Amino acid sequence: MSGRLRTLAGTTASVLITLFGLTVVPFFIGRVMPIDPIVAILGDHAPPDVVARVRIELGLNRPLWYQFWIFFRNLIHLDLGRSVMTTHPVLHDIGRYFPATFELATAAMIVATLIGVPLGVLAAVRQGTRTDHVVRVFSLAGSSIPVFMLAMLSLVVFYAALGWLPRTGQVSVVYDGIVPRITGMLVIDAAITGHWNTFYNALLHLVQPALVLAYFSMAYITRMTRGFMLDALRGEYITTARAKGLSAARIVWRHAFGNIWVQLITVLALTYAGLLEGAVVTETVFSWPGLGQYLTNSLLNADMNAVLGSTLVIGIIYVFLNLLADVLYRLMDPRVR
Amino acid sequence: MSAAPMTSGTSLRAWLLSDTPTSRRQAGWGRLYRLWCDLRANPLAMAGLITIVLLILAALAAPLLAPYSPDAQHLSNHLAPPSAAHWLGTDELGRDILSRLLWGGRITLGMVVSVVVLVAPVGLIVGCAAGYIGGLPDRVLMRVTDVFLAFPRLILALAFVAAITPGITSAIIAIALTAWPPYARIARAETLAIRNSDFIAATRLAGASRTRIILVHILPLSLGSLIVRVSLDMSSIILTAAALGFLGMGAQPPSPEWGAMVASARRFLVNAWWVPMMPAIAIFVASLAFNLLGDGLRDVLDPKQRS
Numbered sequence: 001m002s003g004r005l006r007t008l009a010g011t012t013a014s015v016l017i018t019l020f021g022l023t024v025v026p027f028f029i030g031r032v033m034p035i036d037p038i039v040a041i042l043g044d045h046a047p048p049d050v051v052a053r054v055r056i057e058l059g060l061n062r063p064l065w066y067q068f069w070i071f072f073r074n075l076i077h078l079d080l081g082r083s084v085m086t087t088h089p090v091l092h093d094i095g096r097y098f099p100a101t102f103e104l105a106t107a108a109m110i111v112a113t114l115i116g117v118p119l120g121v122l123a124a125v126r127q128g129t130r131t132d133h134v135v136r137v138f139s140l141a142g143s144s145i146p147v148f149m150l151a152m153l154s155l156v157v158f159y160a161a162l163g164w165l166p167r168t169g170q171v172s173v174v175y176d177g178i179v180p181r182i183t184g185m186l187v188i189d190a191a192i193t194g195h196w197n198t199f200y201n202a203l204l205h206l207v208q209p210a211l212v213l214a215y216f217s218m219a220y221i222t223r224m225t226r227g228f229m230l231d232a233l234r235g236e237y238i239t240t241a242r243a244k245g246l247s248a249a250r251i252v253w254r255h256a257f258g259n260i261w262v263q264l265i266t267v268l269a270l271t272y273a274g275l276l277e278g279a280v281v282t283e284t285v286f287s288w289p290g291l292g293q294y295l296t297n298s299l300l301n302a303d304m305n306a307v308l309g310s311t312l313v314i315g316i317i318y319v320f321l322n323l324l325a326d327v328l329y330r331l332m333d334p335r336v337r
Numbered sequence: 338m339s340a341a342p343m344t345s346g347t348s349l350r351a352w353l354l355s356d357t358p359t360s361r362r363q364a365g366w367g368r369l370y371r372l373w374c375d376l377r378a379n380p381l382a383m384a385g386l387i388t389i390v391l392l393i394l395a396a397l398a399a400p401l402l403a404p405y406s407p408d409a410q411h412l413s414n415h416l417a418p419p420s421a422a423h424w425l426g427t428d429e430l431g432r433d434i435l436s437r438l439l440w441g442g443r444i445t446l447g448m449v450v451s452v453v454v455l456v457a458p459v460g461l462i463v464g465c466a467a468g469y470i471g472g473l474p475d476r477v478l479m480r481v482t483d484v485f486l487a488f489p490r491l492i493l494a495l496a497f498v499a500a501i502t503p504g505i506t507s508a509i510i511a512i513a514l515t516a517w518p519p520y521a522r523i524a525r526a527e528t529l530a531i532r533n534s535d536f537i538a539a540t541r542l543a544g545a546s547r548t549r550i551i552l553v554h555i556l557p558l559s560l561g562s563l564i565v566r567v568s569l570d571m572s573s574i575i576l577t578a579a580a581l582g583f584l585g586m587g588a589q590p591p592s593p594e595w596g597a598m599v600a601s602a603r604r605f606l607v608n609a610w611w612v613p614m615m616p617a618i619a620i621f622v623a624s625l626a627f628n629l630l631g632d633g634l635r636d637v638l639d640p641k642q643r644s
Contacts, residue, residue, distance in 0.1 A: 014483070021484030025493070029500045137381075140632065144572055144625035148583050148599060149617035152606055160607045277489035281580055285603075295492070296584055299499045311496040315488045322487075
């Protein structure tokens, strides 16, 4: 028991140190910026006495470590500053935009898992055959294709040529603003409140970005599943199972897969974290009103508080997903327990 | 290797495959030759390698190969579909897309090479030193890499570029800053695996300095894993650079950098799909080629991970 407690304490300590480090990076990125923060707030023509006053108010006349202390103290009070672009506090903006990203990433994750895991298992079972090579090329292509290319391809095919799916955005203008905001995830909000037309429309809008993002992450899931399955299929218990005359499906799914799904959970959590990166580009192409688009817009408007705030929040989510992967693995794998 | 092959190989081949190399040089070249033979047997990796060589040659020979100047505008002939005069069509200003792709290859490949040249030696030396010295420097280094690895690469690079100023140089610096931690991690892991070997102890007893042990004995042995990682990373670097260009944070518009070309042509997607699609395909081909090669190299250099 004390061993487990010590591991827990060690993990917590290292997460805390990492989180502290996470705050240092955006702070220093903010300080190397060639734009004078005072000019950014007041403009070029502010009178010198106002400039001097603001400099003192912002603590910019103080040493760097003191500035960091102010930055850190504000952070503890969940104050990431105000966005110049939206004039709202950055954290408020992030709370507004994040649910859409969460909705998109979760939809993509479900698709990627449902396709990627069986593909990986199939490739492992048929190792070295043509199926295996096709799966390998398919997944290598997934990790080589620029996300924006996939998004454009999808638009050309499903929107322009076939006309099956709507172009961009989260919902058509007609349905905009009808559904009351509950979770911020439009598809779910529409379903809860029974706005089925909006639900159907929003779901159609979700298909393209979700599929694009899913392919992006499927490559990794497939590759890892294949690797885990190959290792599992080499186990002696598999030979035993075969000798007992069990069916192939039972051996593959119950005996081999039953032993790798815990490892897979770790992979899925990591993939989920990686989706945040793909979401930046996907959301930009599909005008999806999520955190990624908020980040790109702030970048183009040199809205540094918003950029650093979203970077920090994404970093924190990333760390917690990693931690979650670690904890789940410890909880569920009897060998680690 | 069991017996020397009895095929009608040339004397060079026999020298390379000798089971009893007489010099260190012969053993080294022999090892490389065997790796090359392994790699040659993997058609996908060879396809990747050939594509990369062709891309590099095309980029180097851009002034000779490009049929037009990359900046020559021809407004009356804008958004022209692929034809005999313009193999890949023309863009919104009537510039020849093929010529721009050839010149743009220099920028894209140049960025990749710059990042690797900046990052690989630093990661290697830092990782080996931390792994060998251990203690506090090692713990500090691992925490620092943790912090850098805690951000998705593209997002950290975006924040860096936004803070400096958008452009190719900033993009290279930003990608380099986000790319070094995995290299340091790998070099450290390799070092930990060999630091307690007998031959290191023997070298230490012989009076070799710490610097010498790290640089001469540990570093070369960590190189194999690092090369695999670099070649697999190339594709991710290409994609990050392209994404930066696409989001307007990398190379800026008149430049024929592939990501920037896609960004400025995106609005013509529905009417003239080839304008944004051609540079996107170029990025895809380059990135796929590096992935195929990296995959093959991993199988050859790191049989432990072969699956």
